[in-house]
Amino acid sequence: MTTTAELMDYAEVVERYDPVLGLEVHVELSTKTKMFCGCPNSFGGDPNTHVCPVCLGMPGALPVVNGTAVESAIRIGLALNCDIAQWCRFARKNYFYPDMPKNFQTSQYDEPIAFDGHLDVVLDDGEVVRVDIERAHMEEDTGKSLHVGGATGRIHGAEHSLLDYNRAGVPLIEIVTKPIAGMGERAPEVARAYVTALRDLLRAMDVSDVRMDQGSLRCDANVSLMAKGANEFGTRTETKNVNSLRSVERAVRYEMTRHAAVLADGGSIKQETRHFQEADGTTAAGRTKETAEDYRYFPEPDLVPIAPTREWVDQLRATIPEMPWQRRKRIQDDWNLTDEELRDLVNTGAVDLVAATVDAGAAQADARSWWVQYLNQAATARETELADLAITPAEVARVIALVGSGELTHKLARQVVDGVLDGEGDPDQVIEARGLKVVSDDSALLAAVDEALAAQPDVADKIRGGKVQAAGAIVGAVMKATKGQADAARVRELILERVGAA
Amino acid sequence: MSDLTRLTAAELAEKIHTGEVTAAEVTQAHLDRIAAVDGDVHAFLHVDAEGALETARAVDADLAAGRAPVSPLAGVPLALKDVLTTRGVPTTCGSKTLEGWLPPYDATVTRRLREAGVPVLGKTNMDEFAMGSSTENSAYGPTHNPWDLDRIPGGSGGGSSASLAAYEAPLAIGTDTGGSIRQPAAVTATVGVKPTYGGVSRYGLVAFSSSLDQAGPCGRTVLDAALLHEVIAGHDPMDATSIDAPVPALADAAREGARGDLNGVKVGVVRELSGDGYQGGVLRSFDAAVAQLKELGAEVVEVSCPHFGYALSAYYLIAPSECSSNLARFDAMRYGLRVADDGSHSAEEVMSLTREEGFGAEVKRRVMLGTYALSSGYYDAYYGSAQKVRTLITRDFAAAFEQVDVLVSPTTPVTPFKLGEKVDDPLAMYLNDICSIPANLAGNAAMSVPSGLSDEDGLPVGLQIMAPALADDRLYRVGAAYEAARGPVLDKLGELEAAK
Incomplete structure (x- = not known):
């Protein structure tokens, strides 16, 4: 049973109310093993195959902290400018x-490993907004429930439930912002931009897969409204199940319009958990609890305190990469890119790949063109990420060099790249195996040119008569005869020479 | 062969390792003894005859092949408290909740025993999840004290202590959260040691109160306890609270002590652990023990530990709090008892109904106490205050150990009471641990060694010796000296068969 919520027009919402956001992002760390045991930390796997007495919570089993996870937590804290x-x-x-x-979830409560930080977030128009970070703390993930039967896939109405503990004990970092206020109509955009910036940062640090679709980055969006001029925050709702960057923006915007309609109607917002529904962009109330949850936090007696030395923290500080948005700014300046060119580069996830290709000796314009266009199309066709394509930046640079030296035409170069992507070897091996080198031997080309001219004497006459553009038909015939392996420009020169038009 | 059961572990080890008897013969003698008397004593919840004999035969094969024994206790059988997991062998913790559960893994203590060639005769009875002082909270019925079958064998590890006193096993493992090794040792005239917290791995010890639980050795002599302590002690990477430091030479300390010279040793008598509520015979036995220590050359002084009076109260906030969280995993979802699983009940209902049926009254009482103590708005007043008391008690110990090498007190305020006498009076039951709890709260080492029989009822009394953390060797030196001077107590217990 669902009732369609009343919504207020967005322009009116931002005219009458100030939105306040709070974003909680859970990041699964890509450590080799789980947070408190030696089980593999990897996505998927047959149900209940990555488990042991510790992550199954067997009687008597004890946790031991994963040192790499602590290291990642500290690095994330440092990257977010935390203490x-x-x-x-x-x-x-x-x-x-x-x-x-x-x-019970082994987590951190009043003693987080990192606190009081900030992240500068660049909006679409280049404006920079500083989001204050309350804390980043370590915890473990839960397993997964699969509710079988029933319409919604939720526990209500299900006939039975299946449990998979492969994810139980996977290391998580929860990053909580301070209230984000004063953003007005841009609040939904700020929410998306913050999660985007966080994702890019964590990816650059190589601490997580940050795949929202696989749940390795999850965002809970807290939204409240207060009437313009009010000092006290309104009642908030927490929206979960927000599985893409776009959904972050949509969910915040939807909740703002829903809250506003309720408040304007004299109603009050119920503090509750809501679920974002991708299909129609709405949110639905979760199960309401009769009583407030009392988590009865107390210090985990099975683990000893963590006291990172200053030396260690300083060492880790040195491993924090340049902020992705700063890096993008630098690349834009260095490569002299328009905003649009930069956006294409960023949106296709090609920044690092292009940079590596440039490092391998290619010109940035060529490198950019390959990755953003042809290879991006290839990735889409193969349903994979650009970075997961079976070609390295060095191989792309090699292809670009071969085109530059005239040994490959663009058309041949694409065939070479296809061969590399299909696992036929590196570019030189593909050229060798497929016989793709440009025919640059003039005597071999001349034979083909003579043959083509002889086959189309009327065209040859036209060229002799001064209609130089008619040479195109002969070029086409020669290219066909050489299976595209000739340099078309050279073929054209030879045709003109042969008919005495040069 | 029944006289094999009267020997100490050290004597048995020597006979086995010199080829005088086989480990299989020794193990079989104890299995026979169990078959003969355990119907009356009920020390065991599960006897693993085949597993024990298999280990024993492996030791014999090793020795027959001319290899050195894998440990000083290779071939000497043992009784294991049913709170430590044993792969493929039932582990119930004295609870219906875990009836039929076969753990998929060995506790570190279990593994070390196996690696040391120690045959595990079976799993011993205990108060449910180690909560109690009499074994009357076992879901499988109480254990009876071999000194008087109508009396309690102590608890929670009454099965382990009774198995020693009934000569069913020469060695046993207990666990001590508030006295569950020492109090049973005291009331059965056996030796029990709570090692320094972190000295013996807790991996595979089904948790009652994680910050207090500690597994330790039980034996009929101080030397036997030391030999066993050395087998099970040492750092374990699977337990984050395990201490990464060398284990002191414990058996050497016991042998040194047995020479009977305590010159240069300073002993402190804890003023706060005597007086009102202590049985006259217990105090007189304690005074005699102190006099004996002086005769051995020890310098004895009285010391004050002013916060010990708050120990029991603090304990009954911390232990239930931790237990309320530790026992939350018994939810009928993955292992153990599951009731009302008929498709008409929700997961929450199945959990609730299973706990109603699977947990006994004392476990429920402590889960409720702990849930309350940790709840929002009460945490600071209860759990928070208790932790402060804990710090003060630790400081009391630290101050005392600046003056003396060891502290002594009675282990328990009274001799073993009758089964059923205190089951309806939890506070009276809790008072049994008034002397033993401070060492758990502070994490230091403590031992109970027999100090004779109470002059008014002829029942066993224990002397408690306490040492600083990581100085467990002092317990063995002083304990062995006292034991040698006082002479055996358990020998006064007639053959159980003869008593019948």
């Missing part, structure tokens, strides 16, 4: 859910 705790602990968050094996 790093000199001493912190894990805590138990007690609640019951069948996909949480111990019925």
Whole structure:
């Protein structure tokens, strides 16, 4: 049973109310093993194959902290300009859910590893907004429940539920912003831009896959409205199941229009968890709880406190890469790109690949053209990410060099790249195997030219008569005869020479 | 062959390793003894005859092939408290909740015993999830004290202590959260040691209160306990709270102590652990023990630990709080008991109904106490305050150990009471641990060694010796010296068969 919510026109919403956001982002770290045991931390796998007594919460089993996860947590904290705790602990968050094996989540409560930071976020028009970070803390992921039967895939109405604990114990970092206020109509855009910036940063740091579609980056969006001029925040809702960057923006915008309609009608917002529905861009109320959840936090007695030394923190500080948006700015300046060219580069995820191709000796315009156009199309056709294509920046640079020296035409170069993508070897091996080198031997070309002229004497006459553009038909015939392996410009020169028109 | 069961572990080890008897013979003798008396004592919840004999035969094969014994206790059988996991062997923790559960993994203590060639005779009875002082909270019925079958064998590890006193096993493993090794040792006239917290791995010890639980050795002599302690102790990467430091030479300390010279050792008598509520015979036995220590050359002084009076209260906030979280995993979803799984109940209902049926009254009481103590708005007043008391008690110990090498007190305020006498009076039951709890809260090492029989009822009394963290060797030196001077106590217990 769903009722269509009343919504207020967005322009009116921002005229009457100030939105306040709070974003909680969960990031699954891409460590080799789980947070507290030696099980592999990898997406997928047959259900309940990446499990052991520890992550199954068997009686007697004990956690041991994954040092790499702590290192990643500190690095993330540093990248977000946070203070790093000199001493912190894990805590138990007690609640019951069948996909949480111990019925408490080992998390951090009042002693997070990183706190009081900020992230500068660039909006589409180039404006920079500073988002303050409350804290970043370590915790473990839960397993997954699959509710079978019933219409919604949710627990209500399901006939039975299946549990997969492969994800249980995967290291998570939860990053919580301070309230983001004063953004007005741009609030939804700010939300998207923040999550985008965070994703780019974490990807650049190589600490997570940051795949929203696979759940390795998840965003819960808290939204409230307060009447213009008010000082106190309104009641917030927390929207979950927001699985793409676009959804972040849509979910915030939807909640703003829904809240406004309720408030304008004299109603009040219920503090609740809502689920974003991708299909129609709306949110639906989750199950309302009769009583407030009391998590009964207390320090985790099975783990010892974490006290990172200053030396270690300083070492990790040195590993923090340039902020992605700063790097993009630098690349735009260095390569003299228009905003549009930069956006294409960023949106296709090609920045690093192009930079690496340039490092391998290619001109940036050529490198950009290959990655943003032909290879991006190839990635789409092969349903993979650009970075996952079976070609390296060095190989792309080699192809570009061969085109530059005239050894490959553009058409041949694409065939070479296709061969590399199909796993036939590196560019030189593909050229060798497929016989794709440009025919640059004039005597071989002349034979083909003579043959083509002899086959079309009327065209030859036209050229002799001064209609130089008629040479195109002969060029086409020669290219066909040489299977495209000739340099068309040279063929044209030879035709003109042969008919005495040069 | 039944006289094999009267020997100490050290004597048995020597006979096995010199080829005088086989490990299989020794193990079989104890299995026979169990078959003969455990119907009355009920020390065991599960006897693993085949597993024990298999280990024993492997030791014999090793020795027959001329190889050195894999450990000083290779071939000497043992009784394991049912709170430590044993791969493929039932582990119930004395609870219906885990009836029929076969753990998929060995506790580190279990693994070390196997690696040391120690045959595990079976799993011993205990108060449910180690909550209790009498084994009366076991879902499988109480254990009976071999000194008087109508009396309690102590708890929670009453099965382990009774198995020693009934000569069913020469060695046993217990766990001690508030006295569950020492109090049973005291009331059965056996030796029990709570090692320094972190000295023995907790991996595979089904948690009651994680910050207090500690597995430790039980034996009929101080030397036997030391030999066993050395087998199970040492750093374990699977337990983050395990101490990464060398284990002191414990058996050497026991042998040194047995020479009977305590000159240069300073002993502190804890003023706060005596007086009102202590049985006269217990205090007189304690005074005699202190006099004996002086005769051995020890310098004895009285010390004050002013915050020990708050230990019991702090304990009954911290332990239930941790237990309320530790026991949350028993939700009928993955293992153990599951009731009302008929398709008409929700997951929450199945969990609730299973817990209603699977947990006993004392476990429920402590889960409720702990849930309350941790709840929002009460945390600071209860759990928070208790942790402060804990810090003060730790400081009391630190101050005392600046003056003395070890502290002594009675292990328990009274001798073993009758089964059923205190089941309806939890506070009276809790008072049994008033002397033992401070060492758990502070994490230091403590031992109970027999100090004779109470002059008014002829029942066993224990002397508690406490040492600083990581100084477990002091317990063995002082304990062995006292034991040698006082002479055996358990020998006064007539053959159980004769008593019948």
